Amino acid sequence: MVLYSKKGNIKGMKEKISIPLVQKLVAYSRKDPVRFHMPGHKGGKGLPRRLKALMEKNLFRWDVTEIPGMDNWHSPEGAIEKAQRLLSQLYGADHSFFLVNGSTSGVMAMLGAALERGSKVLLPRDSHKSALMGIILAGAKPVYLKPEVDLELGVATGVPLDEWKKALDLNPDAKAVFVTNPTYQGFCPPASEIAREAEARGIIVLVDEAHGAHLVFSKKLPSSAGKFEIDAWVQSPHKMLCSLTQTAWLHVKGGKLKLDKIRSYLSLLTSTSPSYILMASLDITRAVMEKIGKQWVEKGLELAERARKMINEKTPFYCVGRELKGRGGISDVDLSRLMINVSSAGYTGFFIEKVLRSKFKIYAEYADYSNVYFLLTGGNTWSDVAKLVSALKRFPARKNKLKPVIFPCDIPVCAMDPAEAYFSPGEKVKLEDAVDRIVKDALIPYPPGVPLLYPGEIIEKQHIEAILEIQSKGGYCQGIKNGFVTVVKNG
Template sequence: MKKLDQTQTPLFDALMEYVNNNTIPFHVPGHKKGVGMAKKFLDFVGKNVLSMDVTVFQQVDSLHKPTGPIKYAQELAAQAFGADATFFSIHGTSGAIQAMILSVMGENEKIIVPRNIHKSVTSGIILSGAIPVYMQPEIDKNIGVALNVTPETVERTLREHPDAKAVLIINPTYYGVSTDMAKIAEIVHEYGAILMVDEAHGPHLKFNEKLPISAMEAGADICAQSTHKIIGSMTQSSMLHVKGDRIDINRVKQVMSLLQTTSPSYILLASLDVARMQMATEGRELLDKTIELAEYARREINNIKGLYCFGEEIVGRDGAYDFDPTKVTITAKGLGISGHQLEKILAERYYIQPELSDMYNVLCVFSIGDTKEKVDYLLRALREISDELYDENIEIAKPIDIPEIPEQVVSPRYAFGCSTVSLPLRESIGQISAEFLMAYPPGIPVLCPGERITLEIIEYVNKMKEANLSIQGTEDPEVNYIKIVNDRQVLNVIA
């Protein structure tokens, strides 16, 4: 394929032509270029963005059967990101990940995944009927977060499950830790399996050599990216990239069409088009500035008493082959407070909102939209908090060890869809869970649908509750009850 002109933005241009021609809309949406929009919303948003909120017609193309500007915009993206084909997703990376899994996996086929997968991966597994085989990522107990899986872990798991159809890897993790993607790609393909990558937090990797290698460059077959993270598209807009050697691109196209709305937001689609252009033409320079700002923040934070911000020193440990410096993880345990407490102080006192917090840490995601002025304000806030709270005699809480991965009795799909009953946690030991139990930190599910509930898991959950940490996954928001499989046929077989 010839080299395309990455300065072009075909979809955005088509929308601008529609707007500039003062086209009269007798089509949905009903607000008709903002004229029918509620005044307080219109006054804030303005008419510009609403004037390009259109529906499917020839001039702006169809996401489900692109032949014009959307088709060309996706071709430009594929070339920019190093793929054979790229699909725009307006239902986020969660939807793109589900499509990725459904495009490859079928009923009862094995997929090898890290235990710290995003819930969208498990959703894809449930929808496809695939059988997960879990790998435990390495964990850094000092900062209380999961790192990544090693190539050795991947190879050992494939050796134990040579019939696995695919392996899914996270690159990088939420906290910016990457594994040796090129080595893993080589191992996975040697076993005849397909390599999928959840690259939600790495849409920028391709555009600066100071960053870890991107999935497509490393040899992945298919990967989903959150284009709205780090680089400049709008929330809920993402991309799915495919290499055609081992993946049926037409199958991916069908699955994406199956899952996505027939009324896509052209505002989101246009933001993907323009974000790709910006990265392809200015990405290196913009990311140089982002990395420089993040490293400046990291150095300054490490000079504040009671705080720690890990960086390149983590590289070389098991599960940490490389590191994305745009992820700034502030460890607060030296101040005698949790990450949740630090987030609360930053948000309520300083109106600074981090990306997330956990037992020890607050994560700040740096991007092309950050400025030194805003970073200096964050640093000033952190210094004030340290001056107020730091005490060299503070006793630091010890991390709680994660239970072993429990026995998988039935598939996640079966457990999710079968008859269930809700039991108090303390009475559920030995039963088969129909729900998740996920604890933060480090964001690894301790229990997935279809797995046996153990005393160790219940004790772990109770310890996490006592530490006022976040436990999620059950229908019961207080996590006092859990749904279990109540299918007599299954229970009689496994009794």
């Protein structure tokens, strides 16, 4: 049933109403796009039909609040508590929390619960920005670990185990370590060894597994960190499973983290009217995965493996695979996502992503300077893969490979803790005039997506040169707007 005319008017209504976002969504879904982006349900495909119909039919009927009998997310004792218990049984946790504000809120809450003002946390510099926000909120002291960067692929690969051990030895007073498993690229760190080393020193282990809610369902995938000696882990089932966008869950085990403290942080970061639709989607996803999790996950993996083989054989591009295991901090690779390196065939990832979208209606998850990324789940089909391979075959190899962008990777000088810089008065200055100033917001150039400077760190000439070079090659830098950067006000 078409409810809206092409202009976005509601059919049957005389007066024009303006619904620009809805117009965009209508236009997008009418295209019948090939969805390789999140959420993992891919427009609801692949879900058991009766469950999908149940959600669709009841959207408005289930949109309730904390009416009597419906339990209360902020202090659950009834249905929400029971649903969370079923979830923790599935994932092997002692306690699980439904989240309606993404893994972002879970990462911040577990950091907040583990850390006190001034306590040290070890984490790779390319951790998700929610980790930085959690550190700012807690007023903690980050000790950054430098990830290795693969100069051919133009991305950070990870922090080798030796570097983790060195950092743990140098910081015996650290309160927690923060690990990401897997990264956006699907690279898994040596999480079990890091966890063992940290736990042996009495240090809390927190894992951002936003991209790994599917890992527990197949032995063909890298292990979920939940299997190791860790204290808490956060997952976004909307990424690789089938829940609605913005849903996530947080698992806790052992007694090092206090549940009350986590709950208090989550309450701080979440609406007082959490959506029952989102919570219902989490409950359904847990139930679906209990029944067909293996099937769902292995379908996505099999499609990705077939796509990888065909892309490597029949197109000029390189789709990375298990050969990356063991390189620069990578202990395993999640092969249910495709990371396609296009710079080796002379293209930027930005260009390929745009052409696939505009000419072939194929939507990638993300592109950087050198690569394009595609997520495959049980919601994708063989036809999706065939369309992707056929489109990629249309690009001829170019003579010249693109050179990676050189990036100063040394850890910069830190003048203030992130929280102090973040809450200090700031001013905008031209990037070229910002030498020796303290940044207020993280400056994150893409590529490679690793923060060049975190709040509280000092801008040097080499950082400015690197940003200008990245921009000149078509990349961009988060934290720079119209050539201006926000720094801590002097005096």
